[in-house]
Amino acid sequence: MARSTTLIRLASRNLRRYLRRTALTASAMIVGGALMIFSLSLGDGGHEDWIESGARMGSGHLSVQAPGFKTSRKIEDRLSAAARAGAERALQHPSVARHVVTVVPQLAIGGLASSPTGARPAQIVGVDPIAEAAFSMLDDKLVEGRYLEPGDRLAAYVGAGMMEALDLRLGSRLVLTAQDADGEISGQLVRVVGVFRSGVPEIDQTLVHIPLTTGGTWLHAGADVTTIAILLDRSRAVPAVQRALERELTDQIAAGELMVLSWRESSPELNAAVRIDDMGNYIWQGIMFGIIALGIVNTVLMSVMYRKREFGLLQALGFTPRQTGGLVITEGLALTAVSGFIGIALGLFLTWLFFRNGLDFSFTWDENFTFSGVVVDPIIVPLFSVRRVMQSLVFILLIGTLASLYPAWRAMRIDVAEAMKFER
Amino acid sequence: MRAGPWWTIGWRNLGRNRRRTLITMGGLAFGYLAVVLLVAWMEGLTAEMIESATRTLTGQLQIHDDEYRPERKIYDTIGGRDGADVAALLRSVDADPVVAGAAPRVYAGGLVSSGAATTAGMLMGIDPAREVHVSNILNAVVEGHPPRAESHDIVIGLEMARQLGVGVGEELILVVPAADGSMGNDLYTVSGIFHSGLAELDAVYAIMSLPALQSLLALDPGRVHEIAASINDPWLAPAAADRIGTQLGATARGIEVEPWTRLRPEMLDYAQLVQAWNGVIIFIVFAIAIFGVANTMLMATFERRREIAVMLALGTTPFAVVRSILAEALSLGAISIGIGVVLTTPLFLWFYHAPPNLSWLYGDFTMLGALIRPVLRVEWNPTVWVWSGVALLLTALVAALYPAARAARIPPADTLSGL
Numbered sequence: 066m067a068r069s070t071t072l073i074r075l076a077s078r079n080l081r082r083y084l085r086r087t088a089l090t091a092s093a094m095i096v097g098g099a100l101m102i103f104s105l106s107l108g109d110g111g112h113e114d115w116i117e118s119g120a121r122m123g124s125g126h127l128s129v130q131a132p133g134f135k136t137s138r139k140i141e142d143r144l145s146a147a148a149r150a151g152a153e154r155a156l157q158h159p160s161v162a163r164h165v166v167t168v169v170p171q172l173a174i175g176g177l178a179s180s181p182t183g184a185r186p187a188q189i190v191g192v193d194p195i196a197e198a199a200f201s202m203l204d205d206k207l208v209e210g211r212y213l214e215p216g217d218r219l220a221a222y223v224g225a226g227m228m229e230a231l232d233l234r235l236g237s238r239l240v241l242t243a244q245d246a247d248g249e250i251s252g253q254l255v256r257v258v259g260v261f262r263s264g265v266p267e268i269d270q271t272l273v274h275i276p277l278t279t280g281g282t283w284l285h286a287g288a289d290v291t292t293i294a295i296l297l298d299r300s301r302a303v304p305a306v307q308r309a310l311e312r313e314l315t316d317q318i319a320a321g322e323l324m325v326l327s328w329r330e331s332s333p334e335l336n337a338a339v340r341i342d343d344m345g346n347y348i349w350q351g352i353m354f355g356i357i358a359l360g361i362v363n364t365v366l367m368s369v370m371y372r373k374r375e376f377g378l379l380q381a382l383g384f385t386p387r388q389t390g391g392l393v394i395t396e397g398l399a400l401t402a403v404s405g406f407i408g409i410a411l412g413l414f415l416t417w418l419f420f421r422n423g424l425d426f427s428f429t430w431d432e433n434f435t436f437s438g439v440v441v442d443p444i445i446v447p448l449f450s451v452r453r454v455m456q457s458l459v460f461i462l463l464i465g466t467l468a469s470l471y472p473a474w475r476a477m478r479i480d481v482a483e484a485m486k487f488e489r
Numbered sequence: 490m491r492a493g494p495w496w497t498i499g500w501r502n503l504g505r506n507r508r509r510t511l512i513t514m515g516g517l518a519f520g521y522l523a524v525v526l527l528v529a530w531m532e533g534l535t536a537e538m539i540e541s542a543t544r545t546l547t548g549q550l551q552i553h554d555d556e557y558r559p560e561r562k563i564y565d566t567i568g569g570r571d572g573a574d575v576a577a578l579l580r581s582v583d584a585d586p587v588v589a590g591a592a593p594r595v596y597a598g599g600l601v602s603s604g605a606a607t608t609a610g611m612l613m614g615i616d617p618a619r620e621v622h623v624s625n626i627l628n629a630v631v632e633g634h635p636p637r638a639e640s641h642d643i644v645i646g647l648e649m650a651r652q653l654g655v656g657v658g659e660e661l662i663l664v665v666p667a668a669d670g671s672m673g674n675d676l677y678t679v680s681g682i683f684h685s686g687l688a689e690l691d692a693v694y695a696i697m698s699l700p701a702l703q704s705l706l707a708l709d710p711g712r713v714h715e716i717a718a719s720i721n722d723p724w725l726a727p728a729a730a731d732r733i734g735t736q737l738g739a740t741a742r743g744i745e746v747e748p749w750t751r752l753r754p755e756m757l758d759y760a761q762l763v764q765a766w767n768g769v770i771i772f773i774v775f776a777i778a779i780f781g782v783a784n785t786m787l788m789a790t791f792e793r794r795r796e797i798a799v800m801l802a803l804g805t806t807p808f809a810v811v812r813s814i815l816a817e818a819l820s821l822g823a824i825s826i827g828i829g830v831v832l833t834t835p836l837f838l839w840f841y842h843a844p845p846n847l848s849w850l851y852g853d854f855t856m857l858g859a860l861i862r863p864v865l866r867v868e869w870n871p872t873v874w875v876w877s878g879v880a881l882l883l884t885a886l887v888a889a890l891y892p893a894a895r896a897a898r899i900p901p902a903d904t905l906s907g908l
Contacts, residue, residue, distance in 0.1 A: 359781060
């Protein structure tokens with residue numbers, strides 16, 4: 066297309082003619098693009114960290130449960146042996162298995178933990194010590210003693226908050242009380258073998274891990290579990306894996322035996338937190354690029370006003386108003402495309418160069434900052450993705466087009482005779 | 490003597506190309522609006538968090554026995570095992586000028602059973618008449634009524650009611666380890682159900698009258714674990730806590746008076762962190778805006794290079810040229826502030842008086858354990874308005890430095906000879 070290449074050549078010559086003006090506008094765009102990619106990849110990295118920590122402290126990226134369990138948290142709503150077998154079969158399906166990092170069985174119920182000092186409501190989770198240590202973050206949050214081990218029977222891994230509240234020491238006894246599978250109130254004596262501090266008060270004050278076998282015996286649940294918690298390699302795989310699992314388990318879901326929950330459903334607060342934080346980030350980008358766009362409008366408009374004669378001449382030689390407008394838009398687009406591309410590349414490069422191992426925010430907040438049930442790690446590792454880069458490019462091109470519309474409209478309305486009448 | 494024509498020259502130049510000037514001013518004014526609103530939103534979020542954390546249940550300050558926290562043993566009542574003159578304590582707390590209300594509380598962990606189902610609960614004994622002035626928990630009763638004094642009424646959270654399968658009017662059995670080492674148990678009637686929105690509160694808390702819980706726990710009437718007080722402006726709490734502490738002779742009596750800033754230090758940290766970010770926001774927004782202003786000023790001086798050459802040829806000093814261009818930038822900045830304030834004020838007033846509720850878009854979420862409504866509320870902070878204005882003027886000045894320096898070095902002879 067000879068015509069469109071002519072337009073592009075004209076546009077690029079015009080941009081080069083006023084190099085200083087072009088460079089100043091381009092710098093704003095480059096700084097903006099770099100800042101955008103920097104804050105988006107840090108935001109995404111932070112969210113991935115929150116989600117992973119939420120998943121690893123609770124019931125995974127995805128979990129398989131009986132339909133009533135999410136709200137009741139009672140042993141009655143446990144998974145039947147058939148449901149569990151079905152879920153385990155579905156997890157072997159290749160489209161699911163390639164994203165799965167670990168799968169752990171959990172027997173989670175609400176109960177009471179009491180010591181001679183008093184009694185506290187507790188979230189009691191029966192776990193397989195080896196599998197859980199690979200899945201959960203809690204075993205890394207150990208402050209005293211050790212995590213559960215395979216031979217343990219009457220052992221409990223307790224949060225620091227509950228230790229304080231119940232005045233417990235390592236080796237102290239405490240009694241867990243809850244409703245068992247027969248509907249009776251039943252107590253179980255356990256000993257504290259390890260203490261953790263996650264930093265989230267809700268977790269440190271309520272969560273107790275005990276061996277799965279102890280839980281099963283105490284609650285007369287045998288080998289049954291309430292939850293199959295699934296950890297995936299990355300949170301972005303969640304929707305696809307959830308769909309695949311639901312497809313594999315269609316019959317059992319329809320029969321009301323089980324359901325597949327994602328972290329968004331099992332921790333709605335975390336979901337809201339991630340989405341609100343994203344919205345804040347978008348507002349911020351919108352404001353920055355609003356300011357940059359006004360700068361581009363000004364540059365392109367001025368270049369149109371200075372070149373009235375030139376455009377008049379072009380039109381006198383046969384350029385249609387539409388082509389004149391097209392030329393102005395091409396200039397604006399070329400300017401934003403090139404500078405936006407440089408900005409994004411620069412942003413990616415700088416973020417990767419300086420912060421690929423994480424940007425340490427511990428000078429502004431310490432490790433006690435919690436958000437919707439997760440501790441916000443002060444070291445944020447940026448997460449790069451092709452999707453974000455494409456999004457940013459499209460956004461920048463959109464800004465470029467929008468900012469050139471008004472100048473282009475002005476250029477189209479130039480009166481040829483008037484523009485060429487006087488020497489400037 | 491007049492200050493010289495430089496201001497007039499600078500000012501008039503703004504009118505040379507009105508459209509360009511307006512677009513540049515628009516950029517600066519938009520930056521001003523963005524900074525003021527962003528900071529106000531962030532501070533609104535902090536205020537929402539602090540209010541929600543303190544008003545839901547905690548109160549803005551609390552009085553305990555100094556042994557009580559963090560174990561919260563049931564025998565560590567205010568004044569130790571002998572108890573204290575609660576009425577006198579309440580009177581002296583109420584007497585403080587900023588305290589809006591004070592209420593006594595007793596706590597105990599126990600099992601709540603409906604017969605068919607049992608769950609663990611945090612039992613809380615309150616004085617209903619006083620509690621309404623301290624926390625919002627009784628306002629959150631969505632069904633039935635708060636516990637009456639001297640009754641066996643109990644109010645439980647919506648989630649607990651669902652788990653236990655009970656409704657208003659039905660009976661519950663409480664089993665609690667009491668202060669004398671025995672197990673207290675008795676029968677209570679559900680008089681109401683509350684819904685605070687905080688999952689742990691709604692699933693765990695059970696509220697009853699103070700004497701009812703004291704008798705279940707075998708505690709004398711003079712023994713309470715906590716006196717909570719409310720103060721309308723949370724930021725006045727630390728000073729009030731010190732005043733009340735001194736007035737009660739707290740240290741000598743083994744009592745501690747703690748404002749929320751010491752009960753929840755992480756919230757105070759967060760509020761300070763947000764304030765530190767204000768400066769960063771102002772900096773980034775205006776750093777981006779600087780390019781736009783520099784561009785405009787550069788164009789404006791380039792257009793006038795012949796005029797400036799004439800001025801220089803007639804004996805104007807280069808410094809005077811710089812002054813006129815800086816004057817132009819300052820005038821531009823000043824008008825932008827005006828436009829910014831005019832644009833920001835109605836938006837701010839709207840957000841201030843009727844904050845848009847985004848709950849159709851986002852659910853409630855929690856920060857540091859406090860429930861946050863997805864509402865775009867703003868806080869009024871005049872210093873931010875002033876500082877953003879100062880930053881805007883600085884931006885305009887800094888952006889004009891380079892164009893001014895170039896203008897001052899225009900060679901008069903070459904320029905006027907037609908180049």
